[in-house]
Each structure stands twice: as structure tokens, then as C-alpha cells.
Amino acid sequence: MRADGTEARIAVKRWVFGRNPRMTALRVVVLILGATAVFGWILLPVRAHGISMRPTYGDGTLLLVNCTAYRWTMPSRGDVVAIRMAGWRTVYVKRIVALPGERVAITNGILLVNDQPVSEPYVTYRSRWQTAPVSLAGDEYFVVGDNRGMAQTSHEFGKVKRDRIVGKVVF
Amino acid sequence: MSSRFRYAAVTLIVVAVALGVWYGYPNDARAIRRQLDRLSADISAGAEETDFARLARAARIGRYFSEDVRIQVTGLSAITGRGALVALAAQARQADPGFRLDFVDVQVSVDPDHQHATVSLTARVTTTSPAAGQSDTDARELRFIFRKVEREWLVAQVTDVAAIERVS
Numbered sequence: 001m002r003a004d005g006t007e008a009r010i011a012v013k014r015w016v017f018g019r020n021p022r023m024t025a026l027r028v029v030v031l032i033l034g035a036t037a038v039f040g041w042i043l044l045p046v047r048a049h050g051i052s053m054r055p056t057y058g059d060g061t062l063l064l065v066n067c068t069a070y071r072w073t074m075p076s077r078g079d080v081v082a083i084r085m086a087g088w089r090t091v092y093v094k095r096i097v098a099l100p101g102e103r104v105a106i107t108n109g110i111l112l113v114n115d116q117p118v119s120e121p122y123v124t125y126r127s128r129w130q131t132a133p134v135s136l137a138g139d140e141y142f143v144v145g146d147n148r149g150m151a152q153t154s155h156e157f158g159k160v161k162r163d164r165i166v167g168k169v170v171f
Numbered sequence: 172m173s174s175r176f177r178y179a180a181v182t183l184i185v186v187a188v189a190l191g192v193w194y195g196y197p198n199d200a201r202a203i204r205r206q207l208d209r210l211s212a213d214i215s216a217g218a219e220e221t222d223f224a225r226l227a228r229a230a231r232i233g234r235y236f237s238e239d240v241r242i243q244v245t246g247l248s249a250i251t252g253r254g255a256l257v258a259l260a261a262q263a264r265q266a267d268p269g270f271r272l273d274f275v276d277v278q279v280s281v282d283p284d285h286q287h288a289t290v291s292l293t294a295r296v297t298t299t300s301p302a303a304g305q306s307d308t309d310a311r312e313l314r315f316i317f318r319k320v321e322r323e324w325l326v327a328q329v330t331d332v333a334a335i336e337r338v339s
Contacts, residue, residue: 049308085293085312085334087276092335131338143335159336 042068044167046082048093052145052155055124056080056095057169063093069168075099075141080169083143083160091166092156095122098142100162105133109148125149134159141165200279203288203317203324207274210235210326215271229260237318237325244311244331269299269306288324290315291332 018024039045044065048057057063057080065082075081075096082091097120098104098113105111109126111118112133126148136142136159144157194201213232220228233253242250250256277292295310316328 049310083334085276085310086278086291086332087293089275090293090295090310094335134338156335156337158338160334164334 042066043170044082044088044091046091046093051150052147053080053093053095054145054147056122056146057093063169064171065091065167066170067167069170070165075162075165075168081143082166082169083164084166088166092143093169094143094145094157094160096141097144098136100136100138100140102142103133103135104142106131111144120146122146123148127152139163199281199285199288199319199324203279203281203290204277206235206317206324207277207290207292207315211272211274215273226261229257232260233257235326237320237327240325240327240329242329244313244329245333269297271297273297286319288317290317 044067046063046065048061048063049059051059063082077096077099079096080093081096082093084091097111097118103114105115106129108128108130111120115133123146127150129148129152134142139162140159141162142158143160145155147155210232213228213235233256236253236256238253240250240253240256242256250259273295274292275295277290279288279290281288291312291314293310294313295308297306297308299306312332312334314328314330314332315326317324318327319325
């Protein structure tokens with residue numbers, strides 16, 4: 001009986017800590033450090049709150065933001081990006097629809113960039129939003145959510161500075 | 172006891188003492204963060220309280236603010252003075268037991284004179300819809316100006332910062 005108990009204990013210990021506990025500990029440390037680095041600085045996990053990005057992203061969707069996406073390239077039209085507030089823990093998720101130097105307006109719900117209507121296949125719901133034309137400075141982007149069916153006053157959209165853009169939503 | 176174990180124990184003790192000194196040592200930025208933690212806890216703790224408890228909490232909230240505090244946040248009418256703020260807090264019956272205020276991404280910058288500080292943070296408010304029972308989260312970036320009054324850091328000004336500049 002005693003021998004059986006000892007063997008069982010050894011088996012459990014080996015199952016938990018592996019054949020070489022020191023290597024297992026090292027693997028755990030590397031895994032924790034790697035996950036912290038990846039999900040802390042490279043792929044930022046964020047949860048979407050609200051309905052402003054419907055139907056692309058619903059309320060409660062977990063998203064991953066590639067924080068290195070714009071290290072060597074500039075944000076482009078159509079990119080869904082995370083925009084920081086005071087820091088990275090709470091961000092807006094919006095789509096870039098106009099780039100620096102462009103002139104943008106919304107007339108009867110139709111997006112106009114440099115006075116030309118823009119095709120937006122990602123927009124399913126559309127109300128008759130109206131905004132006066134605005135010109136974007138060299139470091140400004142125009143961002144808006146995909147849900148244009150909601151009231152214009154309830155939807156956060158407009159100009160955002162380049163340094164506010166944390167990264168690109170990848171999935 | 173093996174020497175390796177002894178070294179590990181000594182290292183752990185040294186690290187623990189260093190952390191204790193680091194966190195226990197008086198520091199303006201840490202004092203402000205603590206003040207913000209207490210403020211958010213007092214504002215959040217309002218579920219199912221009696222009228223008397225609500226008045227007491229309103230008075231307690233007033234202690235975090237300077238006499239001439241000014242709060243100007245888009246969409247709300249400006250509040251000037253601690254008295255007005257306490258009166259407003261006393262009137263606000265919290266019908267939502269799920270109401271919660273959190274300050275995240277807090278960045279504190281203390282002036283060289285150690286009498287003023289600017290704090291940038293994101294205020295996250297969670298409310299519960301009584302009908303659906305679902306929680307809703309709203310967030311806004313705020314800028315606090317703190318002033319040191321009789322060794323106590325008090326909020327002197329609150330304004331909001333627009334991460335996205337609205338167009339009309």
C-alpha cells in the first residue's frame with residue numbers, strides 16, 4: 001500500500017512538474033514573459049463596447065489590435081483602428097475614411113471625400129447624416145464607425161490626430 | 172538548509188523590503204492616485220443606500236475637492252464650487268445598483284513646486300439597464316488639476332479631452 005501511494009505521488013508530481021522540474025519552471029517563465037510582451041505591446045486585446053461598429057463588430061466582441069502595424073507604414077483608408085484616450089486600456093474602435101490633407105463631408109448619409117462620393121460596402125444601416133465639409137491637417141485622419149443607422153448625435157466620429165492611433169484591428 | 176535556498180530567501184526578503192519602502196515612502200504622485208481611488212470608490216458605492224447615508228456620502232465626496240473647484244465636461248452644465256458639487260451629489264439618487272466609476276490609465280505629472288499636479292486619465296462608467304439587466308460602459312478622457320491644500324491633494328479643476336474631435 002505504502003509503495004503504491006508513493007508511486008502515485010511520484011506520478012502526479014511528474015505529471016504536474018514534468019521529468020525535469022527546473023526546465024518546466026523555465027518554460028513557464030518564458031511563456032509568461034512571452035505572453036506579456038505579445039499581448040502587452042504587440043497584439044493588444046480589446047473588447048468592443050457599444051454598437052457604433054455594427055455590423056462589422058458587435059457589442060462585446062473581443063478584438064486584437066496590431067500595435068506595430070503603423071510603425072513603418074501610414075494608416076490607410078478603410079483600416080479599422082484603435083484610438084487611445086488617456087492610455088491603451090480604453091480605446092475607441094473606428095474606421096478611417098479620410099486621410100491627411102483631404103476634404104471630407106457627409107451629405108444625406110453619403111460620405112464625400114474631396115467632393116466625390118465614396119463607396120462603403122461595410123455600411124449596412126444608413127441614416128441621413130449631415131456634416132459641414134472639413135479639411136484635414138497633415139497629421140489628421142477622419143474616423144467614423146460602420147453603424148450609420150444610429151443617431152448622428154450618439155455616434156462619436158470626427159477628426160483624430162495620428163499620435164492617437166494605437167494600431168490596426170486585425171481580428 | 173542549503174546555501175542556494177538561503178540565497179533565494181535573502182533575495183526574496185531584500186526584494187520585499189525594497190518594494191515595501193518603494194510603496195510606503197511618501198510620494199505626491201502616489202498620494203494623488205490613492206485620492207483618485209478613494210474618490211471613485213465613494214462615487215461608485217451608492218447602491219440601495221438610505222437618504223442619510225447618501226447625504227453622508229455626498230459630504231465625503233466634497234472632501235476630495237477644493238472650495239473653488241470647477242468641473243466642465245462636454246454635455247453637462249458646468250459645476251463651480253464645492254457646495255454646488257455636494258448639493259448635486261446629495262440630490263443624485265443612485266437608482267442603479269450596478270453603477271461603477273473607474274479611473275484607468277492614470278498619468279500624474281506633479282509641478283516642480285509640489286503644490287500643483289496635472290492628471291490625465293480615462294473615466295470608465297458602467298451602468299446597468301434596469302429593463303434589460305445588461306450593463307453598458309461609457310468612457311471619457313478627463314484632465315484633473317490637483318492643488319495641495321494643507322498637505323492634502325484636492326481636485327481644483329476637471330475638464331474633458333476629446334480624443335476624437337467632433338464635426339458638425
